[in-house]
Amino acid sequence: MAPTPAPPAEPEDSPQAYVGLPARRAEQLAGERGWSSVRSLPPGAIITMEYRVGRLNFEVADGTVVRCWKG
Template identity: 55%
Template sequence: MAGTDEAQPGAAGDAEGYAGLRVERAEELARRHGWASVRVLAPGAMMTMDHREGRLNLAVRDGVVERSWEG
């Protein structure tokens, strides 16, 4: 998947709006739009299951965000 540098509709505040972006661009946009923490996760990565308000999780494969969610 090539990914894009263009934000998806609603990406600024919508935790699920970062899919398809290159990870670098997604991190930049997330921080610019007020996410307190951005966690990048590789496929199959171990992670804590605690929910943290203000944390954006990015599931990334080959440098492209496949899924994003708050917590």
């Protein structure tokens, strides 16, 4: 029987570190730190809630990250 594959590891990074940064800089920094996907959303956006390993979500208002979470 084949072994169960392990999901890729997420970077050891605090989402809170991105709050207050300009959105473009936050996206660039997330890529440098190893996040495979970044999703920038306007406040109140309707989104899917599935958890994706390696994805970082930004809520962006007026070009600044106001909230950030994994998945």
